[in-house]
Amino acid sequence: MKILLANDDGYRAPGLRQLKDALAGVAPLTVVAPDRNRSGASNSLTLDMPLRVQRAEEDVWYVINGTPTDCVHLAITGLFDEDFDMVVSGVNDGANLGDDVLYSGTVAAAIEGRFLGLPTMAVSMVPGEGRVRHFETGAKVARILVDRLLSAPLHQSTILNVNVPDVPFEDIKGFEATRLGYRHRAEPVVKARDPRGRKIYWVGMAGPGQDAGPGTDFHAVANGHVSVTPLQVDLTRHGAIEGLRKWLMESA
């Protein structure tokens, strides 16, 4: 049993350090992380420039000038002689609730590990006001779920998307199996000028939860629970195939 750790906040991120400390002793750990913050990278691969792997200060740390998906992709397709059994990604500095998962590099790293034969997991902190304070809570949650997976495996192609309220671990009210909710439309783009007077833009903040009722990830976290959502990669809207078939026939 070997566990690969990754993130999208970059190898210096405190959440990744906490994750590694919390999982020490469960299994041999290898960390492969981007050289800088690549939050929002989604499932992107770097195809237009070479990737370089640097070793950080410890034997187990590998740093890549690429995306979270590059990191896991390289790690499981030939960077190492050994195979991994599980990917744990995080602990992310920020929520990955609802439609966030489409943009998330944290979730993408877990998705990239889905061929490994064991469930993979993305763990994210959901801050209240201000910055995340309790990465150690997310790391401890990851440890509990990894221990549980090892003693009671889930279906192998499941990707667990875990969101953790930013509170001390003692204040967590429980674990809840959830579905993804979705957000209102994002805040408007932020317009500004650079020092030379040229227009620049910042992508605005994600919108608040819209579909956020009981059963959703938003609801679980808002009520002090750890939200655990099983994800799958099949984006096909199966229920629409039949109607589409008829529509195509009638259009022809």
Ligand code: MN
């Ligand atoms: Mn991030």
